[in-house]
Amino acid sequence: MTAPPDDCLARNEWICGDYLSSRRTILWDAVLQHLHLTFLAILLALLIAVPLALAARRWNWAVGPVLGITTILYTIPSLAMFSLLLPLYGLAASLVVAGLVLYSLTLLVRNILAGLRAVPEETRQAARGMGYGPVRLLLTVELPLALPAAMAGLRIATVSAVSLVTIGAIVGYGGLGNLIYAGMNTFFKAQVLTASVLCVIIAVAADLLLLGLQRLLTPWARERRA
Amino acid sequence: MNTLAAAWSWLTSASNWSGSGGVWNRLGEHLFLTVVCLVISCAIALPVALVLGHLGRGGALAVNISNAGRAVPTFAVLVLLLLTPIGTHGQWPTIIALVLFAIPPLLTNAYVGMRGVDRDVVQAARGMGMTGGQLLRRVEVPLALPLILTGVRIAAVQLVATATIAALVGGGGLGRIITAGFNLADTPQVVAGAVLVAVFALLVEGVFELVRLLGPRWVRGGG
Numbered sequence: 001m002t003a004p005p006d007d008c009l010a011r012n013e014w015i016c017g018d019y020l021s022s023r024r025t026i027l028w029d030a031v032l033q034h035l036h037l038t039f040l041a042i043l044l045a046l047l048i049a050v051p052l053a054l055a056a057r058r059w060n061w062a063v064g065p066v067l068g069i070t071t072i073l074y075t076i077p078s079l080a081m082f083s084l085l086l087p088l089y090g091l092a093a094s095l096v097v098a099g100l101v102l103y104s105l106t107l108l109v110r111n112i113l114a115g116l117r118a119v120p121e122e123t124r125q126a127a128r129g130m131g132y133g134p135v136r137l138l139l140t141v142e143l144p145l146a147l148p149a150a151m152a153g154l155r156i157a158t159v160s161a162v163s164l165v166t167i168g169a170i171v172g173y174g175g176l177g178n179l180i181y182a183g184m185n186t187f188f189k190a191q192v193l194t195a196s197v198l199c200v201i202i203a204v205a206a207d208l209l210l211l212g213l214q215r216l217l218t219p220w221a222r223e224r225r226a
Numbered sequence: 227m228n229t230l231a232a233a234w235s236w237l238t239s240a241s242n243w244s245g246s247g248g249v250w251n252r253l254g255e256h257l258f259l260t261v262v263c264l265v266i267s268c269a270i271a272l273p274v275a276l277v278l279g280h281l282g283r284g285g286a287l288a289v290n291i292s293n294a295g296r297a298v299p300t301f302a303v304l305v306l307l308l309l310t311p312i313g314t315h316g317q318w319p320t321i322i323a324l325v326l327f328a329i330p331p332l333l334t335n336a337y338v339g340m341r342g343v344d345r346d347v348v349q350a351a352r353g354m355g356m357t358g359g360q361l362l363r364r365v366e367v368p369l370a371l372p373l374i375l376t377g378v379r380i381a382a383v384q385l386v387a388t389a390t391i392a393a394l395v396g397g398g399g400l401g402r403i404i405t406a407g408f409n410l411a412d413t414p415q416v417v418a419g420a421v422l423v424a425v426f427a428l429l430v431e432g433v434f435e436l437v438r439l440l441g442p443r444w445v446r447g448g449g
Binding site: 196 | 309419427
């Protein structure tokens with residue numbers, strides 16, 4: 001009988017290089033699932049939030065219901081939200097995506113609407129005076145001017161979504177949350193810490209990426225600051 | 227919609243409400259966790275935020291702590307605490323995690339509220355010979371109160387949500403009904419538990435909204 005190996009895995013240490021090298025594929029798969037779920041949710045939320053915000057701006061009566069419903073959705077705790085969607089989606093990745101979309105909606109709609117409302121009326125008038133139609137006005141004047149506020153919402157929504165994906169572990173689609181969940185049941189310290197740190201890294205990286213994108217898309221803001 | 231009917235019959239069956247795993251008991255645990263942690267986190271965060279706001283220092287800290295709170299998954303912190311030596315001490319990992327996540331909104335809102343107090347008013351108070359302490363208690367805090375209360379409301383709702391997740395790591399509260407339902411593959415119970423949690427969260431939000439609406443004008447702000 002051979003003695004059990006005396007490495008950091010056997011000693012169940014928090015920080016363990018052997019864990020990183022021996023579980024590389026598992027970690028990579030979890031990161032990919034995490035990114036996939038987040039990206040899909042944010043993309044869908046954007047596709048729904050922009051028309052909602054535009055509708056709320058176009059028709060005044062729509063503001064109350066749109067903001068009210070999205071706020072109520074945001075108040076529902078994440079675990080309950082995923083659970084409420086269970087009869088609709090079953091134990092599937094789409095459940096996690098749907099839950100995250102509902103969460104992101106509040107932040108996105110609020111911020112896009114605030115950005116659109118902050119466009120100065122004189123700017124709108126000037127564009128109209130130059131013969132801009134409503135579509136061209138929206139696409140080339142209003143949306144670019146609303147971008148900073150919208151991007152602020154998008155950054156918060158993305159960071160929150162990265163962190164909320166972990167709760168998806170309850171239905172087996174939690175990205176790195178799956179590893180945290182499994183690590184909890186087996187008291188596997190290295191796995192829990194590594195997955196948690198990776199989660200934070202993904203959130204920070206996504207935030208920085210979006211900040212860079214915002215700088216790229218709004219060169220005028222940069223020039224003003226310089 | 228069979229599941230909804232089954233969830234309804236779960237909710238209306240008296241046997242699910244009594245006993246140690248019953249709804250009343252879980253609701254009590256959830257309420258207890260929320261209130262205790264709200265009191266602890268207010269006791270920690272508000273004095274710090276008020277003093278920092280009064281002195282006008284540490285603004286970067288107050289804002290960044292809020293961003294950090296969003297980036298760190300609640301679930302990860304709960305599990306990490308469970309695996310530390312604290313984890314063997316009953317509810318303590320849950321309480322610590324809950325307090326950690328309630329502090330950022332309290333700190334940020336109270337700080338922003340304090341800094342938002344009209345500088346002219348502060349100057350006038352100083353000119354009347356108020357000391358720093360008097361200025362803080364009698365001018366700045368009353369004027370910052372609407373935002374401080376907003377922070378408390380956000381923290382309370384956050385606490386309800388985090389307490390629910392605590393059920394995943396064996397903590398008490400209404401979340402246990404959901405996790406038990408998942409373990410039993412009992413979808414109606416999962417839905418019933420989720421409805422209870424959602425209603426509880428909305429009620430907490432509603433109570434704060436009511437306080438805001440019925441409170442004196444200086445609590446409502448704007449006015």
